[in-house]
Amino acid sequence: MTTDVVRIGFGHGSPEGENSAYLLPDRGVLIDPGPPGDAAFETLLSGIDDAGLAPEDLEHILVTHWHADHAGSAPRIAEVADATLWMSTTDAPLVREYASERDRRLERDAAALREWGVPDETVQAVVAGDTPSPVPDATPVSDLHDGDVVAGLEVLETPGHTLGHVAFHDRAGTHDARVDGSKDGNEGGNGHENEDDRQDDHADRDALFVGDAVLATYTPNVGGGDTRLEDPLSTYRRTLDRLANRYHPDSTTAYPGHGTPFALDDRIEVIREHHRDRRRNVVDALAARSPTPATPWEIARDLFGELRGIHAKMGAGEAASHLEDLVTAGDVGLVDEDPLRYAIDDSAE
Known part of the structure; x- marks a missing residue:
C-alpha cells in the first residue's frame, strides 16, 4: 500500500522558516494545521482543496506541540471540519484552556527571564510583544499518550522543544510525497517541487512527522520555547537518542514542522554536534x-x-x-x- 502525503507550506513567519502542514487524504488526517489568522487559514483551505478534499472530509487534526505557528489554526479547522483535535496530554491544556493558560505562561516566562538575568525592561518588552493569538479562549482537545495510535499513526513522546512535544510515526506503509506551494514561496524555490522527484525520494520509506523535534536546516530551540521544562537540554538529547535508536536513518523520511521532507540520515548527529559546539x-x-x-x-x-x-x-x-x-x-x-x-x-x- 502507498500512502499519499501532501505538504502545505505557509511562508516565512518564524525564525525556523516556512511552516509545514501535512495531509493524509486517504485517512482524513491533517497534521500541524499552521499559524492562526485569515491569510494562513485560506492557504490551509486552498491546500486541502488542491488535495481533492473538503474540510468535512477531515476526521483527525493532530498537533505536534502547542506553539501557535503549529497549533494556531487547529481549533478553527477542527470546528469547520467537525473533526477531533488531538494533542499530547502535556501540551493540550495550552490550547484547550488558551486564555487562562496564556496568563500563566506569561507569568512563568517573565519569572524565568528574570532568573536568567534578563534586564527588566527587556522582560517587559518580551511579555508585551507576546500578543494574544486569534484563537478561542477554550477549545475541545482530546489527549494523546505515548504509544497511542490514531488513524494508523503512532504517538511518540519527543520532549525538549516543548514539554509535551510529540511525533507521529506512520505504521501503515510506504509513501508518496506531494508538495503544495505556499503563497510566499517555498524555501529555495517557487513553492512547488517536481512531484515525480518527490515520490522517488520518499517512496518505500517509513514516515515520521517530527514537528520541531528535528529540522533539516535549523537547530530547534531548547530552553526558551517552553519554560515549563526542567533540564531541557538533557531532555532533548534523550529525544534525539530515542529517535536515532528507534528509526533506521537510511529508511525513514522526516516530515518536519518547517521546510520540506528529508531523510533522517545523519541529521540527528549534526544536531548533537551543534550542541557539543x-x-x-x-x-x-x-x-x-x-x-x-x-x-x-x-x-x-x-x-x-x-x-x-x-x-x-x-x-x-x-x-x-x-x-x-x-x-x-x-x-x-x-x-x-x-x-x-x-x-x-x-x-x-
Whole structure:
C-alpha cells in the first residue's frame, strides 16, 4: 500500500522558516494545521482543496506541540471540519484552556527571564510583544499518550522543544510525497517541487512527522520555547537518542514542522554536534569572564550579540539550558540563584 502525503507550506513567519502542514487524504488526517489568522487559514483551505478534499472530509487534526505557528489554526479547522483535535496530554491544556493558560505562561516566562538575568525592561518588552493569538479562549482537545495510535499513526513522546512535544510515526506503509506551494514561496524555490522527484525520494520509506523535534536546516530551540521544562537540554538529547535508536536513518523520511521532507540520515548527529559546539562556546564565554560569574543573559549576549523580542527569550533560554547541563556534568559551578550566576568550576578536570 502507498500512502499519499501532501505538504502545505505557509511562508516565512518564524525564525525556523516556512511552516509545514501535512495531509493524509486517504485517512482524513491533517497534521500541524499552521499559524492562526485569515491569510494562513485560506492557504490551509486552498491546500486541502488542491488535495481533492473538503474540510468535512477531515476526521483527525493532530498537533505536534502547542506553539501557535503549529497549533494556531487547529481549533478553527477542527470546528469547520467537525473533526477531533488531538494533542499530547502535556501540551493540550495550552490550547484547550488558551486564555487562562496564556496568563500563566506569561507569568512563568517573565519569572524565568528574570532568573536568567534578563534586564527588566527587556522582560517587559518580551511579555508585551507576546500578543494574544486569534484563537478561542477554550477549545475541545482530546489527549494523546505515548504509544497511542490514531488513524494508523503512532504517538511518540519527543520532549525538549516543548514539554509535551510529540511525533507521529506512520505504521501503515510506504509513501508518496506531494508538495503544495505556499503563497510566499517555498524555501529555495517557487513553492512547488517536481512531484515525480518527490515520490522517488520518499517512496518505500517509513514516515515520521517530527514537528520541531528535528529540522533539516535549523537547530530547534531548547530552553526558551517552553519554560515549563526542567533540564531541557538533557531532555532533548534523550529525544534525539530515542529517535536515532528507534528509526533506521537510511529508511525513514522526516516530515518536519518547517521546510520540506528529508531523510533522517545523519541529521540527528549534526544536531548533537551543534550542541557539543555550543557547549564549548559557553565554557569559553565563561572563561573569558573569569573570575567574575556570569548570568545566562550575559552569556547569551556574548554568544549571540544584541537580542530583542522573542530572540531574547530564546537566546537566554538556550544559554541557560547549556549552563544547567554543565553544572550537572560538574564542569561549571552555580554561585548565585537570584539571578542565576555561573562560573568555571576550578575543581573540574
